[in-house]
Amino acid sequence: MTASHNSASNPSSPEFAYFKNQFVPIEEATISVKTHAFLYGTSIFEGIRGYWLPEERAICIFRMREHYQRMMRNSKIFFIHPTHTLEEYLRTTVSLVHKNQLATDSYIRPTLYKTGNTIGPYMENGITEFCLWTSPLGQYVDINKGLKVCVSNWRRVDDNAIPPRAKAGGAYMNTALIVTEAKFNGFDEAVVLTHEGTVSEGSAMNLFLIQNGKLLTPGKTENILEGITRDAVLTLAKQELGIESIERTIDRTELYTCDEAFFCGTGAQIAPITNFDNRPVGDGEIGPLTRKLQNLYFDVVKNKRPEYQDWCTVVYLDKSLDENLKRLGLAENLNPVP
Numbered sequence: 001m002t003a004s005h006n007s008a009s010n011p012s013s014p015e016f017a018y019f020k021n022q023f024v025p026i027e028e029a030t031i032s033v034k035t036h037a038f039l040y041g042t043s044i045f046e047g048i049r050g051y052w053l054p055e056e057r058a059i060c061i062f063r064m065r066e067h068y069q070r071m072m073r074n075s076k077i078f079f080i081h082p083t084h085t086l087e088e089y090l091r092t093t094v095s096l097v098h099k100n101q102l103a104t105d106s107y108i109r110p111t112l113y114k115t116g117n118t119i120g121p122y123m124e125n126g127i128t129e130f131c132l133w134t135s136p137l138g139q140y141v142d143i144n145k146g147l148k149v150c151v152s153n154w155r156r157v158d159d160n161a162i163p164p165r166a167k168a169g170g171a172y173m174n175t176a177l178i179v180t181e182a183k184f185n186g187f188d189e190a191v192v193l194t195h196e197g198t199v200s201e202g203s204a205m206n207l208f209l210i211q212n213g214k215l216l217t218p219g220k221t222e223n224i225l226e227g228i229t230r231d232a233v234l235t236l237a238k239q240e241l242g243i244e245s246i247e248r249t250i251d252r253t254e255l256y257t258c259d260e261a262f263f264c265g266t267g268a269q270i271a272p273i274t275n276f277d278n279r280p281v282g283d284g285e286i287g288p289l290t291r292k293l294q295n296l297y298f299d300v301v302k303n304k305r306p307e308y309q310d311w312c313t314v315v316y317l318d319k320s321l322d323e324n325l326k327r328l329g330l331a332e333n334l335n336p337v338p
């Protein structure tokens with residue numbers, strides 16, 4: 001991961017966040033130590049990628065609308081009520097990306113979180129707030145070498161414990177255990193199993209196997225986050241490569257016998273896996289279908305495929321914010337919902 005300040009790309013440009021319904025310098029976007037979300041992990045968040053398009057001097061935000069739709073839909077699970085409308089979240093995000101002038105691949109992090117300084121985790125006592133920041137982000141995991149992956153000793157949080165589909169802040173303690181153990185043991189990443197012992201996903205990414213020319217991925221009820229990249233892979237495999245995908249329960253040993261494998265996600269992008277638990281995947285090299293999907297993915301996220309331009313929100317850094325918002329159909333006031 002790259003450094004977390006935009007001085008890497010533009011030393012003269014100050015960094016802003018959206019915090020308490022306004023844009024503030026990042027240093028001022030601070031919360032109290034008594035904040036409910038800090039004490040109990042009561043937040044839900046999204047991670048969105050912005051891809052730098054050097055020729056156009058623009059940031060291409062990938063599937064921004066779908067990320068906010070997921071956040072708003074899942075907020076219900078935890079009684080974390082959205083603070084703004086979808087259009088307002090989209091407008092705020094475009095505005096912040098434009099304001100921060102990050103001339104590099106970046107990460108955009110919206111969070112809905114409980115505040116209110118009350119003691120005890122009861123959700124309805126607190127109020128919900130929204131914050132947003134951006135940061136440079138290169139590769140989250142190595143997407144070129146082929147990852148060495150283990151099966152974690154930890155189990156995935158369960159839908160009846162901390163529902164993983166909600167992308168809740170507190171659930172990432174589970175992710176932290178999984179990825180930390182993997183790295184301590186000399187692996188790049190881990191696959192985590194459900195309580196039933198079937199394959200769920202990576203620590204913070206979805207998993208695909210390829211077997212006999214077909215894509216296999218755990219179904220939505222396997223305690224996965226219903227990834228937006230996962231959905232993009234399913235769409236691209238079908239529409240562009242004519243490959244059939246099967247969403248079903250996957251046994252651990254299917255990891256050891258598949259022909260190809262990769263992780264996908266906003267952070268992971270398309271990350272080939274060449275080894276599970278010290279067993280080579282296929283012949284131990286990155287598979288041809290995985291490579292094809294990876295190339296296709298990068299064309300799509302960089303707005304090189306007109307058929308998928310609906311997935312791309314292009315923010316031109318040298319054009320005014322108003323011009324950008326008008327072109328994107330987002331020109332309105334930035335008022336929070338009363």
Ligand code: PMP
Nearest residue numbers: 204205206225227228229265266
């Ligand atoms: N699973 C988990 C647990 C994640 O944190 C992520 C990253 N958001 C994913 C899967 C991939 O989801 P997406 O493609 O929407 O980023």
